[in-house]
Amino acid sequence: xxxxCRGLNKTFISKKAVIDFNLNITEGKIYxxxxxxxxxxxxxxxxxAGLTKPTSGDIxxxxxxxxxxxxxxxxxxxxxPFFYDFxxxxxxxxxxQDFFDDFDxxxxxxxxxxxxxxxxxxVKALSTGMTAKLKVAVTxxxxxxxxxxxxxxxxxxxxxREEIISIILEEAADNNSFVISTHLIEEIExxxxxxxxxxxxxxxxxxxxxxxxxxxxxxxxxxxLEIM
Amino acid sequence: MxxxxxxxxxxxxxxxxxxxxxxxxxxxxxxxNERIAFAVSIILMLCxxxxxxxxxxxxxxxxxxxxxxKQSHMLWMLPKSVWEILGGKFLAAILQMLFVFAxxxxxxxxxxxxxxxxxxxxxxxxxxxxxxxxxLLNADVDWKMLVQFMMxxxxxxTLIIMIGFLAIIISRxxxxxxxFSGLFSVILFFVINYIxxxxxxxxxxxxxxxALDLHPFILVYYAVVCAVxxxxxxxxxxxxxxx
Amino acid sequence: MNYNAEIPIYLQVIQDIKKKMVxxxxxxxxxxxxxxxxxxxYKINQNTAARxxxxxxxxxxxxxxxxxxxxxxxxxxxxxxxxxxxANELLHNFMTGMKDLGYQKGDIISQIADYKEEKAK
Numbered sequence: 001x002x003x004x005c006r007g008l009n010k011t012f013i014s015k016k017a018v019i020d021f022n023l024n025i026t027e028g029k030i031y032x033x034x035x036x037x038x039x040x041x042x043x044x045x046x047x048x049a050g051l052t053k054p055t056s057g058d059i060x061x062x063x064x065x066x067x068x069x070x071x072x073x074x075x076x077x078x079x080x081p082f083f084y085d086f087x088x089x090x091x092x093x094x095x096x097q098d099f100f101d102d103f104d105x106x107x108x109x110x111x112x113x114x115x116x117x118x119x120x121x122x123v124k125a126l127s128t129g130m131t132a133k134l135k136v137a138v139t140x141x142x143x144x145x146x147x148x149x150x151x152x153x154x155x156x157x158x159x160x161r162e163e164i165i166s167i168i169l170e171e172a173a174d175n176n177s178f179v180i181s182t183h184l185i186e187e188i189e190x191x192x193x194x195x196x197x198x199x200x201x202x203x204x205x206x207x208x209x210x211x212x213x214x215x216x217x218x219x220x221x222x223x224x225l226e227i228m
Numbered sequence: 229m230x231x232x233x234x235x236x237x238x239x240x241x242x243x244x245x246x247x248x249x250x251x252x253x254x255x256x257x258x259x260x261n262e263r264i265a266f267a268v269s270i271i272l273m274l275c276x277x278x279x280x281x282x283x284x285x286x287x288x289x290x291x292x293x294x295x296x297x298k299q300s301h302m303l304w305m306l307p308k309s310v311w312e313i314l315g316g317k318f319l320a321a322i323l324q325m326l327f328v329f330a331x332x333x334x335x336x337x338x339x340x341x342x343x344x345x346x347x348x349x350x351x352x353x354x355x356x357x358x359x360x361x362x363x364l365l366n367a368d369v370d371w372k373m374l375v376q377f378m379m380x381x382x383x384x385x386t387l388i389i390m391i392g393f394l395a396i397i398i399s400r401x402x403x404x405x406x407x408f409s410g411l412f413s414v415i416l417f418f419v420i421n422y423i424x425x426x427x428x429x430x431x432x433x434x435x436x437x438x439a440l441d442l443h444p445f446i447l448v449y450y451a452v453v454c455a456v457x458x459x460x461x462x463x464x465x466x467x468x469x470x471x
Numbered sequence: 472m473n474y475n476a477e478i479p480i481y482l483q484v485i486q487d488i489k490k491k492m493v494x495x496x497x498x499x500x501x502x503x504x505x506x507x508x509x510x511x512x513y514k515i516n517q518n519t520a521a522r523x524x525x526x527x528x529x530x531x532x533x534x535x536x537x538x539x540x541x542x543x544x545x546x547x548x549x550x551x552x553x554x555x556x557x558a559n560e561l562l563h564n565f566m567t568g569m570k571d572l573g574y575q576k577g578d579i580i581s582q583i584a585d586y587k588e589e590k591a592k
Contacts, residue, residue, distance in 0.1 A: 013402060030516050050306050052470035082301035086238060098231045099306045162514075169511045187324075190474050191516045210479050210519065217346035220477030 001063075002027055002146050002177050003048065008057035010043050017043040019201040021057070027148065028174040032188050032226060033181040035198035041181040042079065044198075045148045049076030062145070072101060081150045082129045083123045090119040092138055100142055106135035108141035115163060128155040133164065140167050147171070147178045153187055161187060189220050199228055231309065233323070234317030235317040239290050240324050247328060251335045259342050269339055276332050283328045284385055287321035288392035292410060295400045310466040314393060316456070321389055352450055376447065383450040390457035391420045397461050401468045424453055472512055481522045484513050488527070492543065493554045500545040503533060 001024055008021035025031060026062075026151045033041050048054045048059060050071050059066040061074070083092055089112060096103040112119065115133045117126075126134065132155040139147065152168070153161050169191060172178060182188055189209070197204045204227050212218045218226075251272075258268045294300040303313050344356075392413075399413035428449060437443040474483055499518045504512060505518035513520075523539050527533045530551065535541045544550075569579050 012404070028517060039541065046470065049305060051301065055468050068309050069307050071305060074306055078298070078301055080298045080301075082298050084235070084299055084302060086241070095235065095302070098234075099308075120446065165514060166511050169514070169516070170507070172510070172517055173507075174517065186476075189476055190480055190514045191510070191519075193516050193518055210522075213477060213479045217477045219475060 001025070002061070003062040004058075005044075005048075006058045006060065008044070008046060008047065008059065009055045010040075010052065011055045012021040016201050018047070018054075021203055023196065023203060023206065025177050025179065028172075029179055029193040030168075030172055030178040030180065030191060031219055032185070032192035032195045032220070033194055033198065034183075034185060034210045035181075035218075035228070036183070039198045041198055042150055045076065045150050045179070045181065048146070049074060049078075049148055051078075057129070064101055073145045074148065075102075075142045075146070076150060077135050077139040077150060077154060079154060081135065083131075083134075085124050087123045088119070089117055089121050089123065089134060093141070094133065095117075096138055096142070102143040104143060105143050108138060111137040111150075111167060114167075115160065125195050129157055129160070130158050133160060136164050136167065145176050146178065149178065149180045150182060151182055153182055153184050165191070185220050185224060192220070195220055195223070197224065197227060204228070211225050229308075229319075232303070232306075232312060233320045235302075236290070236317055236320030237323060238285075240286055240320070243283070243286060244327060247331060250279075251331055253315075255335055255342070257345075258339055267269065272339070280325075280328060280332075282311055283324055284388065285392065286324065287317055287389060288396065291317060291393065291404065292396050292400075294408070295396065295471060298471070304471045308372070310462050314462055314465065317393075318389060318458075324424045325385070328410075376444075378403050379447055380450075383447060383454065384395055386454045387450055387457075388421075390454045390461065391417055391424065393455050394444065395420060395465070397464050397469055400465065401470070403425070404470065420457075427453065480513075480515055481519050481526065484509075484515065484519070484523050485527060487513075488523075489532070489553050489557060491555060492532070492550055497543055499543060499550060501543045503543060505539045505540060516564055 003023075005021045008018060008023075009016070009223035021023070021040075021044060031155070033044075035041050040087060043052065046065070047054050048061075050068055061070045067204070076198075087095070089214055090137070091101075093105055093108045093112075097105050107117070108148040112134075115137055117134060117137070118129060123131070123134070132152075136152050138168040139149065147168075149168070152164060156164055160161050165187070168178065168180075178190060196206045205223070207223065209220060212220075212223060254268055254272045254275075257264065258272075261268075294303065305314075340356075380421055395413040395416035399409045403409040403412060428446065431445060431449050432443075435443070435445050437445055472483075472487060474480055478489065488497065488503075497503075503509070503524070506517060506524060509523065510517055510520040511517070524535070528535060528541075531544060532553070533541050533543050566576075566579070574582070
């Protein structure tokens with residue numbers, strides 16, 4: 001087990017964002033985190049990524065209580081663009097290389113080239129789609145144990161989505177896990193092992209998709225429409 | 229930590245370039261036109277005050293911007309403790325201050341050199357240096373006073389930074405990303421500042437010393453307050469702040 | 472590949488590979504992609520890819536040489552058998568469908584004889 005959340009809660013002053021999350025993430029699997037905006041997906045990811053602390057409950061990472069050093073093997077990609085204005089694509093790579101031992105500069109440069117970006121481009125001048133691709137590239141150039149991708153296909157044109165999905169699938173292995181949050185359910189349907197449905201801060205269902213298809217003849221969309 | 233400082237330092241590069249450019253323009257005007265030299269030096273000094281004030285709080289503006297634009301992810305996603313992050317920010321602020329002081333001191337000397345060179349009296353310059361050196365060596369200056377005064381300056385400034393960090397962290401914790409957050413942190417800044425000053429007043433009464441006296445107690449008080457504020461900021465940032 | 476979202480993905484991929492075998496796009500004894508490559512090719516995860524080879528191996532469609540990779544069966548008869556099976560399945564589905572509409576076998580045969588293939592657009 002890579003990650004275990006027990007009774008996880010996050011309460012902001014105005015609202016309960018995450019309510020009693022109990023959740024296991026296992027090695028070698030890809031998880032789809034599904035739910036409307038504001039359902040608690042992002043808050044949960046940020047807690048595991050260390051960008052916000054739970055109000056109560058435990059996050060157990062690889063058998064120990066989560067601590068900040070675990071960020072060294074957790075690769076989190078947020079929805080919002082977050083690079084510094086003064087950066088170029090090359091210096092974004094340099095930044096990751098400076099701070100993450102699991103970052104592979106060679107791989108980063110290859111990915112950049114593959115998605116049609118150029119080292120000398122300024123981050124500030126990138127279009128929404130380009131920034132989205134850059135975020136995926138720099139995150140996937142890490143050899144992390146847990147990847148948390150918050151809306152990785154957002155803002156990416158239809159043609160590039162295939163490429164982005166390939167990049168993700170190439171990195172997926174027996175010893176790592178992916179949690180991908182998205183509202184483009186059909187895009188991830190074929191390669192997600194388990195879907196986690198979240199609504200109003202609560203987990204409604206965590207289920208194996210092949211099993212759902214084999215036993216109940218249900219697609220991810222069927223389940224979504226049924227329970228959400 | 230060194231790498232964190234490197235990137236924090238980079239964030240303030242634009243202001244450094246602007247300051248250097250301004251100084252250069254000033255120096256050139258000073259050098260080419262004797263008649264307006266006096267006016268230029270006055271303007272330089274006034275600008276200097278403004279610049280030092282701005283530099284003093286620039287790290288607070290940067291921190292607030294980090295949180296507002298979510299560029300704070302860049303720091304918070306790193307496998308670094310919150311102490312290293314805040315500490316790195318503070319050390320980068322000190323470096324920036326030192327840089328600005330150094331730039332102004334250097335231009336001051338440059339002005340002096342130009343002035344003396346222009347009036348063709350190199351001897352005078354030598355004399356000046358000699359005199360200054362002698363004055364320093366003869367310990368005409370009250371060294372103890374000077375050190376204490378410099379420490380007080382440094383501590384007062386540190387206090388501003390620490391109060392600022394805390395005010396921003398509290399404000400961003402309470403209001404997340406609302407527009408109100410920036411304004412609230414300014415108000416909070418003055419409130420905390422007021423509390424600290426009341427504390428100082430209280431301490432000086434208890435120990436029966438004048439706050440203006442530069443008594444070691446005051447220095448110790450400020451140092452302790454800075455440490456405490458930094459501690460609270462760190463704990464809050466670690467436990468409550470959502471970046 | 473376009474999937475039917477209500478049928479297990481692994482079955483659909485196996486079906487596709489079998490079709491390629493029957494069409495001769497995969498020849499007897501050919502080395503199949505690694506499960507990682509298969510995953511990327513079909514946009515599926517590692518576990519589904521591994522399952523596909525497991526199931527295919529159990530059915531005798533392919534075999535694994537440790538450390539080298541997975542290979543399609545070398546037996547020509549296997550290919551014939553797959554072709555027959557797939558044809559039977561299609562036919563079975565077709566017949567069931569027609570019978571549901573009330574056609575008898577005789578009617579169906581004459582219908583097929585009269586059937587004019589639509590020209591490909």
